[in-house]
Amino acid sequence: MMVDVKVIEDIAGMRSYVSGIKARGDTIGLVPTMGYLHEGHLSLMRKAGELSDHVVISIFVNPTQFGPNEDLDRYPRDFERDLDLASSVGVECIFHPRSQDIYPKGYATYIHVEGLSSVLCGVSRPTHFRGVATVVAKLFNIVEPDIAVFGEKDYQQLVIIRRMVADLNMKVKIVGYPIVREKDGLAMSSRNRYLSQQERKKATVLSRALKRAEDMFYNGERDASAIREALVEMIMGEDGCNIDYVEIVDADDLSRLRTINRKAVIALAVNIGKARLIDNTILDPSL
Amino acid sequence: MMVDVKVIEDIAGMRSYVSGIKARGDTIGLVPTMGYLHEGHLSLMRKAGELSDHVVISIFVNPTQFGPNEDLDRYPRDFERDLDLASSVGVECIFHPRSQDIYPKGYATYIHVEGLSSVLCGVSRPTHFRGVATVVAKLFNIVEPDIAVFGEKDYQQLVIIRRMVADLNMKVKIVGYPIVREKDGLAMSSRNRYLSQQERKKATVLSRALKRAEDMFYNGERDASAIREALVEMIMGEDGCNIDYVEIVDADDLSRLRTINRKAVIALAVNIGKARLIDNTILDPSL
Numbered sequence: 001m002m003v004d005v006k007v008i009e010d011i012a013g014m015r016s017y018v019s020g021i022k023a024r025g026d027t028i029g030l031v032p033t034m035g036y037l038h039e040g041h042l043s044l045m046r047k048a049g050e051l052s053d054h055v056v057i058s059i060f061v062n063p064t065q066f067g068p069n070e071d072l073d074r075y076p077r078d079f080e081r082d083l084d085l086a087s088s089v090g091v092e093c094i095f096h097p098r099s100q101d102i103y104p105k106g107y108a109t110y111i112h113v114e115g116l117s118s119v120l121c122g123v124s125r126p127t128h129f130r131g132v133a134t135v136v137a138k139l140f141n142i143v144e145p146d147i148a149v150f151g152e153k154d155y156q157q158l159v160i161i162r163r164m165v166a167d168l169n170m171k172v173k174i175v176g177y178p179i180v181r182e183k184d185g186l187a188m189s190s191r192n193r194y195l196s197q198q199e200r201k202k203a204t205v206l207s208r209a210l211k212r213a214e215d216m217f218y219n220g221e222r223d224a225s226a227i228r229e230a231l232v233e234m235i236m237g238e239d240g241c242n243i244d245y246v247e248i249v250d251a252d253d254l255s256r257l258r259t260i261n262r263k264a265v266i267a268l269a270v271n272i273g274k275a276r277l278i279d280n281t282i283l284d285p286s287l
Numbered sequence: 288m289m290v291d292v293k294v295i296e297d298i299a300g301m302r303s304y305v306s307g308i309k310a311r312g313d314t315i316g317l318v319p320t321m322g323y324l325h326e327g328h329l330s331l332m333r334k335a336g337e338l339s340d341h342v343v344i345s346i347f348v349n350p351t352q353f354g355p356n357e358d359l360d361r362y363p364r365d366f367e368r369d370l371d372l373a374s375s376v377g378v379e380c381i382f383h384p385r386s387q388d389i390y391p392k393g394y395a396t397y398i399h400v401e402g403l404s405s406v407l408c409g410v411s412r413p414t415h416f417r418g419v420a421t422v423v424a425k426l427f428n429i430v431e432p433d434i435a436v437f438g439e440k441d442y443q444q445l446v447i448i449r450r451m452v453a454d455l456n457m458k459v460k461i462v463g464y465p466i467v468r469e470k471d472g473l474a475m476s477s478r479n480r481y482l483s484q485q486e487r488k489k490a491t492v493l494s495r496a497l498k499r500a501e502d503m504f505y506n507g508e509r510d511a512s513a514i515r516e517a518l519v520e521m522i523m524g525e526d527g528c529n530i531d532y533v534e535i536v537d538a539d540d541l542s543r544l545r546t547i548n549r550k551a552v553i554a555l556a557v558n559i560g561k562a563r564l565i566d567n568t569i570l571d572p573s574l
Contacts, residue, residue: 011456106540108401109420109454115395133396134455141456167396168421169298169428253393 005086006093011142014095018144026053030145030172032136035059036076037085040180040188044149045089047177051147057086058095058139060102064110065131071274076193095143102138110134113160113167119254120156120267121278124244132157133164140165145172153179153187155265155280159254179279181207187279194275203272205238210281213266217283222260224248235270244269244276251282261285292373293380298429301382305431313340317432317459319423322346323363324372327467327475331436332376334464338434344373345382345426347389351397352418358561363480382430389425397421400447400454406541407443407554408565411531419444420451427452432459440466440474442552442567446541466566468494474566481562490559492525497568500553504570509547511535522557531556531563538569548572 008014021028029052031044041057048055059082066072079096086094110130116122117129140148150158158176165174180188185207186200195203209231216227228246235241249256251263260283267280295301308315316339318331328344335342346369353359366383373381397417403409404416427435437445449461467475472494473487482490496518503514515533522528536543538550547570554567 106450107454108403109398109451110401111396111398111455113396138454138456141458163393164396167394167425168398169425171428 005083005091007083007096008093009096009098009101011097011101014097014142017093018142021054022144027146028052028143029055030139030143030148031055031057031091032139032148032150033057033059034061034075034190035082036078036190036193037082038180038188038190040151040153042085042089043180044151044177045086045091047175048147048149049090051149051175052145054093055089055091056093056095056143056145057091058097058143060095060097060099060135060139062102062131062135063099064103064134065128067125067127070125071191071194076190095139102135111137111164111168113163116156116160116163116254119256120245120247120249121269122156124269129157129160133160136161137164137168137170140170140172147173147175149175149177151179152176152280152282153189153278155267156254159252185211187277189277191275191277194273196273199240199273199275202238202240203275203277205235205241206268206270206277206279209234210266210268210279214281214283217260218287222285224257224260224264227260227266231266231268235268240272242271244271248283292370292378294370294383295380296383296385296388298384298388301384301429304380305429308341309431314433315339315430316342317426317430317435318342318344318378319426319435319437320344320346321348321362321477322369323365323477323480324369325467325475325477327438327440329372329376330467331438331464332373332378334462335434335436336377338436338462339432341380342376342378343380343382343430343432344378345384345430347382347384347386347422347426349389349418349422350386351390351421352415354412354414357412358478358481363477382426389422398424398451398455400450403443403447403450403541406543407532407534407536408556409443411556416444416447420447423448424451424455424457427457427459434460434462436462436464438466439463439567439569440476440565442554443541446539472498474564476564478562478564481560483560486527486560486562489525489527490562490564492522492528493555493557493564493566496521497553497555497566501568501570504547505574509572511544511547511551514547514553518553518555522555527559529558531558535570 029048031048061075111133112130162174184204213227231246246268248266251265264283265280269278316335318335348362398420399417445463471491500514518533533555535553538552551570556565
């Protein structure tokens with residue numbers, strides 16, 4: 001199915017589009033993205049389509065979620081390709097704002113989800129989740145979605161957004177959707193593009209290590225440090241992989257676990273060449 | 288006019304009341320308060336009534352806007368009296384939530400309006416406006432008002448809320464309303480109750496000093512420090528008045544002015560006995 005996708009750049013235009021939908025009593029499903037879409041994003045859009053009448057996506061490379069030495073400037077962009085891909089999964093509207101409209105002169109307001117934002121990726125990216133929470137709140141206020149779909153690949157982001165929505169009494173329902181992987185297991189990410197061919201091969205160690213952890217866990221291992229050490233060893237065994245963190249944490253509050261006696265997530269971040277890759281898997285003792 | 292005021296304590300109940308109003312296409316005007324209502328509050332409610340179909344007020348002594356050594360515990364409360372007063376000005380509904388419902392276990396999300404929150408009252412009350420912005424955002428998300436009315440007495444709060452609403456793309460329209468004063472000039476405040484009879488008399492120096500500043504200004508004085516010094520001298524002349532700050536700042540961005548060549552506000556905070564009192568007046572060179 002290829003349909004004409006409406007592209008809206010200005011906030012007022014978006015509000016007017018939204019009020020038309022609301023006036024008809026229809027629902028909106030939002031998928032916020034930074035563009036350079038891949039199958040992972042498309043799966044979120046299909047999910048949004050199942051759950052709502054009109055799928056809106058945003059494409060905005062949000063400057064406030066990048067640190068001073070991060071990849072804001074080189075973050076990959078290809079709007080025409082994104083347009084075709086979005087169209088192919090039935091997206092009705094792309095909100096594609098300009099940075100100066102989202103953060104005009106004098107902009108001063110930031111949303112901080114304490115605790116959850118300073119662990120895992122928050123250690124090496126201290127202002128990242130503040131930027132994410134802020135822009136997502138803005139998108140929610142502009143697009144007024146009934147549901148919004150986020151990938152579990154960015155697991156910490158998902159937890160933080162759920163917390164923000166609950167804490168600030170936002171009306172949107174947050175839906176998480178499983179990681180989509182390449183055939184060889186690498187979690188899909190726009191940043192995979194930074195990998196050389198050789199690095200791309202090495203990068204499969206992340207999903208292989210997580211698979212190893214799952215095997216240990218579902219064979220009865222409940223000691224977090226035993227599983228963690230096996231993972232670290234496997235990743236360190238691959239030349240050129242620099243671990244940022246490998247952690248086993250409570251799936252809801254992200255607190256570190258010694259014993260995996262409740263739903264947990266193994267989350268990791270590894271630098272390979274110019275790419276900082278993240279991946280995770282959920283360990284559920286009730287399964 | 289005395290009408291039955293609906294009192295709603297739970298968030299779900301409030302949402303259901305709000306959706307009934309929205310379904311009829313009617314508008315809501317919100318006046319957030321901490322209760323212990325006085326004529327200043329009532330003037331805001333009357334204004335909300337002029338501008339909307341249904342006036343909702345909130346009464347919530349918000350713990351996150353009090354510092355550790357401030358007056359949270361002794362803040363005056365009189366719900367029955369508030370109910371009568373609200374009824375007398377046509378308020379239709381009072382949202383009166385419990386603290387544990389507004390800040391449940393695990394609560395972690397705070398909104399910070401940078402810069403504006405760290406000057407004036409923000410110097411001696413560093414977390415105050417973070418608490419204000421956060422609770423106001425929550426109230427907006429729960430009550431979904433079309434307009435919300437705030438007093439100019441809390442001038443810095445008004446500027447911060449306007450900034451937050453613009454920055455986060457909230458749909459509510461913020462309306463400011465002038466200070467209401469006692470016959471002798473003292474700005475109305477629930478905290479005036481902390482004053483002894485003698486302190487109550489001394490406290491009139493604040494409005495007298497501001498009047499003096501207005502006179503200087505409208506007689507042509509544009510040098511901020513000349514006006515400021517006259518005010519400080521007058522207030523210091525009153526025994527037992529301890530100045531927290533007296534500042535002349537830009538009326539929009541609260542930056543300190545040397546020369547009053549644009550709309551400005553003289554804002555002050557003075558401790559008298561157990562009360563920390565604030566007051567302000569606007570100086571407009573275009574008048």
